[in-house]
Structures are given as structure tokens and as C-alpha cells.
């Protein structure tokens with residue numbers, strides 16, 4: 001299970017001045033690759049204040065110069081961990097193109113307006129799902145979950161607006177470092193990392 005990656009070199013001169021612009025380039029290429037099913041699926045790692053880590057996949061829903069945005073349940077494990085320890089890492093595992101992007105940074109809640117605007121774009125069923133599930137809590141059975149969903153579906157039929165759950169919303173991750181990893185033959189991979197320094201970005205190359 002050892003792949004030799006036949007890819008073009010990735011050198012400093014190829015980099016955009018800003019990591020979010022560089023991310024946009026790679027994201028567009030990942031989205032163009034038929035082999036990557038969900039290029040916006042990323043692994044979000046959080047930790048308790050005493051440093052016990054946990055990871056899970058979530059979908060990147062928006063990115064711009066301010067950072068990376070995902071939506072979740074604020075009372076979930078990740079939500080609670082981020083409340084007490086905002087340090088977070090994101091990993092985009094774009095294996096079919098021998099690339100990964102690694103972000104470290106801090107997360108904070110997006111405004112309620114931003115959450116509401118996104119919630120309105122979700123399908124009715126997903127809106128109900130956000131209410132039905134106390135994400136990360138232990139439940140007795142799948143039947144319990146379905147019963148909650150059916151109750152909500154009766155209360156809010158298709159033509160009725162579902163209110164935004166107060167426990168649900170977005171986090172924006174403001175990056176402190178962003179590493180672009182390109183795999184090559186003989187394990188001579190390229191690793192170029194942007195590091196935030198005040199208002200500017202420094203780029204450094206890491207050993208593979």
C-alpha cells in the first residue's frame with residue numbers, strides 16, 4: 001500500500017502572496033478532480049483545555065480572507081471544546097491528487113445573521129434535523145431520533161419556515177498557519193507553510 005506520486009514540483013515561486021488565495025487555487029483544482037468526491041470535507045481537530053484531542057469530518061461551507069467557516073451544533077463535543085479552547089486544526093485530505101492542506105488557527109462563532117442566512121439555504125429536512133439531534137449526546141435508539149424528527153415535521157410542514165435553532169451555527173477559523181503539502185516520488189514531498197506574522201505572511205519550507 002505504498003504509492004509513488006508522479007506530480008509536478010511545487011516551489012516557492014508558485015505560491016500566491018496570501019494563503020487564502022493559494023487555498024482558492026488548490027480548492028478549485030480539487031473540485032475539478034473527479035476522483036475527489038467531497039473536496040470541502042475537512043477533518044476538524046479540537047481539544048479540551050487540558051489537551052485531550054478529538055477529530056471529526058465536517059463540511060467547509062465558506063472561505064474568504066477572514067477564514068474558513070463550518071456549521072455545527074454548539075452543544076456538540078466540538079462545540080463545547082471550542083468554547084473553552086479555541087485552538088483548532090483543519091485538514092483537507094485530498095489523497096487522489098497527492099495533496100493535503102493543514103491549517104492551525106483559532107475558532108469563534110460567526111454572527112447570528114450569518115448563521116441565519118446559511119440556515120435558510122439548507123433543505124427543509126436538514127433544517128429539521130438540526131433541531132432533532134442533540135448532537136454528541138447518548139440516545140437510546142434510532143427510533144427515538146426518528147420520532148423526534150417526525151414530531152418536528154408535523155410542527156413545521158414543508159411550507160413553514162423552520163426557526164434557526166439557538167444551539168446551532170457557524171464557526172470561523174482564522175488561520176495562524178497554512179501548510180500546502182504536495183506528494184512526490186521517493187518521499188521527497190513539498191511542504192510550504194505560511195506563518196502569520198503581524199499583518200503579513202512569512203513562507204517557510206518544511207522537511208517532508
Ligand SMILES: Cc1cc2nc3c(=O)[nH]c(=O)nc-3n(C[C@H](O)[C@H](O)[C@H](O)COP(=O)(O)O)c2cc1C
Nearest residue numbers: 041056057058059071072073076077078079135136
Ligand atoms: C462527509 C461528512 C461531512 C460532515 N459534515 C458535518 C458538518 O458540516 N457539520 C457537523 O456538525 N457534522 C458533520 N459531520 C458529522 C461529524 O463528523 C460528527 O459526527 C458530528 O459533527 C459530531 O461530532 P462531535 O461529537 O465530535 O462534536 C460530517 C460527517 C461526514 C462523514
